[in-house]
Amino acid sequence: MSTLLTNSDARRLFLFLHGLSGSLNNVRDKVELPGVIKQIGFVQIDSIKIVERAHHHILFSRSNLYDHAWLDYHLEEKRSLFENWTHDASIIPMEFFPFWRHRFSRAHDKLVGSLWWKNRMGDNPGKLCHRVLDYVEKNGATKSRDLSHGNKDSSSKRLENVTSWWGWNPSKAALVFLWRTGRLAVAKREGFQKSYDLTERVVPEIYRNIEHSEEEYINWNCTTAIENIGFGSHTEIANYWKGISPQEAKNWCTKSLNNYIMKTQIETVDGETVLSWAHPDIFAWVNILPDPPNIxxxxxxxxxxxxxxxxxxxxxxxxxxxxxxxxxxxxxxxxxxxxxxxxxxxxxxxxxxxxxxxxxxxxxxxxxxxxxxxxxxxxxxxxxxxxxxxxxxxxxxxxxxxxxxxx
Known part of the structure; x- marks a missing residue:
């Protein structure tokens, strides 16, 4: 069997794995939306709206019938999707939440050592986070402006009254820190502003109670990455979720060779070949791939x-x-x-x-x-x-x- 994936087949496969080989009419209702997002892994969120915000744009590129309300339904009512961090803020299938326990721990270790965060959270970040958590527990879903300008509840005093640095006063920094490290979750958005609540009030219990070992976490990062991109270097595998280091991905690839991954040659658009890690079923996939629609x-x-x-x-x-x-x-x-x-x-x-x-x-x-x-x-x-x-x-x-x- 050939171990060369031609450039034409590599492009076809990459488009298929990213949900761009099917008809725009394949996804017909909101029930199918989590499956679309799971196929491509996650959807990046971005605030810029010249035509449409990135997350809505990405989904409409894959479905003629997509409606903004579909996403709100799964994020805020069904809770089959959640918001957190990959390489950037993203919308992620809720079934992946158990693997974020390790991400939360790693994010905590990284952020507490960051001068950027220290500068924004002040001299006593632990005390500030405790106060913010207490406020959210008592008052429910909280936006950053609630902490800066008080709350409708007259008994709730203003939590912070400080000069913002690039719009990031200490309370907002604490909210984002607690979200990035798993203590808070995005409950909903109003306009584009996040409202945070305690994670246990947002994420269904079934997903909060599942625990995975560090080895299982690394294995999940690598197997799902290679399933979703088909082929790539160990750095590209690590960068897919941005949840592990390139060295961890390299160690996994070496250990898993011939079982969950193999080596193959990928032809570039210029006709050169690049030795790459690949999913073991990559050539079987290519044989049954549809051609991208002529649109x-x-x-x-x-x-x-x-x-x-x-x-x-x-x-x-x-x-x-x-x-x-x-x-x-x-x-x-x-x-x-x-x-x-x-x-x-x-x-x-x-x-x-x-x-x-x-x-x-x-x-x-x-x-x-x-x-x-x-x-x-x-x-x-x-x-x-x-x-x-x-x-x-x-x-x-x-x-x-x-x-x-x-x-």
């Missing part, structure tokens, strides 16, 4: 498919960077630009913004990669995706400021 999707800059920029360049030949922190005069493209995926290739970028006052989705920028031309068929697919987004955003019109796109 164009506008992906979020935070989509899990493109999270690892070096891997995207290696597999797809697509060099993508987020330019929101780059001065306008130095940007190559735009402030917040969306990669355009057609079948298994990135064909370019598009910059869109929402104007609620005029009920318009406005195209501000459009750039095709050098290997692609704007054929009539391609233009029709791009326009179809624009109308899909216009409908999802409940807008009336599309306005293009780009000469090539006359929508």
């Amino acid at each position: 164009v999707r506008f992906l979020s800059p935070f989509d899990p498919l493109i999270r690892d920029r070096k891997r995207v360049q290696r597999l797809f030949g697509f060099d993508f960077k987020i330019e929101i922190y780059i001065p306008e005069s130095k940007r190559v493209y735009g402030y917040y630009v969306y990669p355009m995926l057609e079948k298994d290739k990135f064909i370019g970028r598009i910059e869109m913004k929402v104007d609620r006052q005029s009920s318009r989705l406005i195209v501000h920028g459009f750039w095709l990669e050098s290997d692609f031309k704007l054929t009539k068929r391609r233009q029709k697919m791009i326009e179809s995706e624009l109308h899909r987004w216009r409908s999802f955003l409940d807008l009336d019109y599309i306005k293009s400021l780009v000469a090539e796109l006359e929508v």
Whole structure:
């Protein structure tokens, strides 16, 4: 049997594992949402909303019928999903919560030694955390502003009244610290602001009572990572959940060779080969994979498919960077630009913004990669995706400021 995974098959497999090979109509109702998130592992949360926030964008990229209320239902009512940390703030299947016990312990050890946290939490972080926990226990779901500006309950005195540092007064820092270390959980959001409550009042008991050993924790991190990305270096395996070190992943790979993982050659877009760790069933998967649909999707800059920029360049030949922190005069493209995926290739970028006052989705920028031309068929697919987004955003019109796109 060949041990070379061709670039074409590697791209197809990677798209499939990230939920981008199926029809946009496959996911039909909210009951199926946790399964979608489990398939891709987690969904990153981000506050920027030029068109749509990243978590909603990622899910709409995989389902035409997705509705914002689906996520609220599973996070706040069904409790089948929870918010915590992977490489960043993320939405995670609740069934994975037992493995976060070890993450909470590791996060505690890391954060208490961090000068960044020490500067924000003051000279006595232990006492501050105790006061914040006591406040949440007595008052229920708590937002950071509740601690800075009092509570509706007249008997509750203001907990903190200090000058904020980058918006992070000690009480907010304590809330986030307690969330990152497992004492608090996100109970709900109002607008985009988190409300924290005691973990035992948010996470179902069945998940809080399961315990895993350190070895089981490392094994879970590695097996689920290789199941969700298919192949990668030990560093890429460790970085998937960002829950273990690259050395721990390397030790696991070496120990598990020929049982849960194997070595294989992966062909890059340039025709070179890279020796990589891979799931033992990778070639069986490739034989039954569907081809990606012949449509164009506008992906979020935070989509899990493109999270690892070096891997995207290696597999797809697509060099993508987020330019929101780059001065306008130095940007190559735009402030917040969306990669355009057609079948298994990135064909370019598009910059869109929402104007609620005029009920318009406005195209501000459009750039095709050098290997692609704007054929009539391609233009029709791009326009179809624009109308899909216009409908999802409940807008009336599309306005293009780009000469090539006359929508």
